[in-house]
Amino acid sequence: MARVKKAKPMQAQEKLTFLLSLVPFLIERERVSVTEVADHFRVDPEQIREAVRLIAVSGVPGETNTYQYEDLFDIAWDDFEENDQIVLTNQVAIDDSPRFSAREASALIAGLQYLSSLPENADRDAVASLMTKLSRGASASPSPLAVERTESDETLALIRQSVAAGVQLEFDYLGARGERERRRVDPLRVESMDADWYLRGWDHLRSAVRTFRLDRISHPSVSTEPISHRASDVALPDTLFESSADDLVVTVDVLNSAAALLADYIPDGAAREQLEGRVRTTVRVSHYHGLKRLMASMPGVATVVEPAEARRVVAEWAAAGAARYDEAPR
Structure with a gap:
């Protein structure tokens, strides 16, 4: 029979470093199995169980310099002993850092929801993860909310598709003087000014960079024609609007x-x-x-x-x- 190699005991300094890494890991995940934690830290599951039991009698003494219940970490013991699941039910020390209020967290989450629609924010998983952390880290539960979609949101979604696929975007555009033309554009950047959103792109009709207000775009569609200009290939002016002789x-x-x-x-x-x-x-x-x-x-x-x-x-x-x-x- 093969002999199982016993894990080498941790030295005091190693154990302290390990615990300082383990506590934020458990807080971040809310509920996690002993096996998953052991795999993450590459240690024996029994070492994780011992560390969790040590955490449960650790904390920061309160004003009386004696440990009260609220001064110690605590876990869901039934879940731990019966299901090998780790759930921190009381957190100390780390919770003493300033937190966003529920209203502040709600405002930030609303902003992230809106920004996640922009084509340059392609890694939406990261945005979703940040919203989850804001919800969990607020001093109280943020109010449930959703950012209302507009016609510009649909255009932003198509711009994102165009950028991801590397193909041109086509749309009807109502110009400043009331004329409507069909445009074919290589999307370069989306920017905002006050309450308005603008697309800056290489306009194949004008053979130059042009700025388009999103609420003047209608019937947008993603073409099959590859783009010929990228943001790194074109010198975009610092200002959003360029002057014209007709201004x-x-x-x-x-x-x-x-x-x-x-x-x-x-x-x-x-x-x-x-x-x-x-x-x-x-x-x-x-x-x-x-x-x-x-x-x-x-x-x-x-x-x-x-x-x-x-x-x-x-x-x-x-x-x-x-x-x-x-x-x-x-």
Whole structure:
């Protein structure tokens, strides 16, 4: 009969190092078998059982400098002795670190759910794992929630498919001046500004990099044509929007503290005149509709100065919006 080789006993320093690794491992997994832990640490299962029994009488003394129940680790003993399963039912010391509140964890989980839809976040298992850790590590159970899907989410999903397959994306696009064209694009990057999402890609119709707002994309589909440009092959400008000869040039006054919010719209070399607490400069926009959206995002901090047509358009649009509040039933 073959003789089973007995595991070499651990030295004190080795045992301490082992326990410092074992406790976080058990906390991370909530429920785990003795065999699985032994396989992970490559030790004899009986060593794991001995270590668990030692953990169960370990802890940190409280304010009285005596060990009370809540100052010690504890395990589900019935599960341990009858099923060889390890479940920590009381944790100490490690739990003293600051934790997210339930509301904070919920907000972070919602953000991760939203970001997981972006094509560059291909490793969704890692995102899911992080959400699980946030739920488990919060001071209380986070509120159940889900991020509502939009039409842009469907487009993001197709962009992800296009990137993963290395093929071009086709869609109808409503341009800044109201024209609709069929575009064929190599997706390069998805970015956001305020509440809007944009796709930056190599446009085969224009033979150049172009920026597309996702809510203006319709009837998207993944083609079978391989992409010819990748993000590493193309020099993407730092700013989201590139100026065009057809852009509208508008003079605005903006609070000094908010001027940075217009950085993507201010052309290089634009004059800046310092006023009392404000700066007067110019911005370039594709059309007046874009100007209205820009001003709506900066209420009370930015004002259109000229041309007169731009002031009129923005003023009429603001007045129409205010009138709708007056007409609303009270």
